[in-house]
Amino acid sequence: MMKQTLISALVLASLSAPAFAAREAGDFIVRAGWAQVSPDESSEDVAGNGEFSVDSNSQLGLNFTYMLTDAWAVEVLAATPFKHDVGLPGIGNIAEVTHLPPTVMAQYYFGSDKIRPYIGAGINYTYFWDEEFTNDLDGALTDLELSDSWGLAAQVGIDYELNDNWLINASIWYLDIQTDVDFKLGGDSVSIETDIDPWVYMVSVGYKF
Template sequence: MKLAAVILAMTAAMPVVASAHQAGDFFMRAGSATVRPTEGSDNVLGMGSFSVDNNTQLGLTFTYMATDNIGVELLAATPFRHRVGLAATGNLAEVKQLPPTLMAQWYFFDSNSKARPYVGAGINYTTFFDADFNQTGRDAGLSDLSVKDSWGLAGQVGLDYEVSPDWMLNMSVWYMDIDTEVKFKAGGEEQNIKTRIDPWVFFFGVGYRF
């Protein structure tokens, strides 16, 4: 009896170690997010498909753990800026975009594991703005550029690694289905070009649990 009492007293005196990714947790991650389009488009004025370059910005994710294994995540970022061109002409224009994405996630292993790999699936909304031709495009007689907003599916894989009860390292990869329509005038004639951006997004950052 005395031994049992001592064990109970020692257990009560031990600090409680918080587990990572428990039901009810909310955490935010911040880091670099790089958008790498796998672009393609209809033929543009007989000169081939549009090219869209990569861009890196500050990425933010906000995650709520509905259970120890199921999370809901929102992706946000500072605006991505892409140069758009053709192989024959070089860069013709610049456009900015924001791709907020809502994901349902499944986290593998139990909540006591320091490493928590996960997969997610969800929906992406991409809004395009500040689209404009550069001097090269204007000299070629191009004007009135606009890019249609897009809805599409998204998927992701990622890994969190706990470095303290409240801090973690994260690396994750998204794939987003972004199909849009690029409209402009060439010599005063309206052009509508269906364009597939379909980027991979690579995120490396740190997370904090509240």
């Protein structure tokens, strides 16, 4: 419900706000703040134990925006590494993985001289590392590895400009992340196709120059 309310509010602001050229081509914006990755995961059945679950994680989020015109921009999303617990029904957490999801977006800005809603679409690359079993079921689980992922991305967001340089921002991202979870179960190789497909929520402070 909270996710749907935020998305509806941002989309409504984007559609209802009048156009205004408050920014110029060549402006550069840096934002930093709280970012949460909330997976909407699904997977193939894991040896009769159900689907993988993946918990949420929050980190320092960063994004860098370059204005191509007063309305069109390119943005890069970055962050400190996200770490997630992976579990199975009835067993609990069995593994921990770390990832980074750098994303490049093309954006279109609407709005007045202070309020700048925007929408964006682009490409995500997710790199996984430090995969390890935290519960190997008495040695039955070994050799965990997740494949990297390429996928589409979309976002809505809004800037509120405090003055000529400083602003505050709220944004919601959707990332298409698919990975093959490879491991050995009792010495046999297993590969489980898994969709992570997270929603990313970010609240930040930005500086324009």
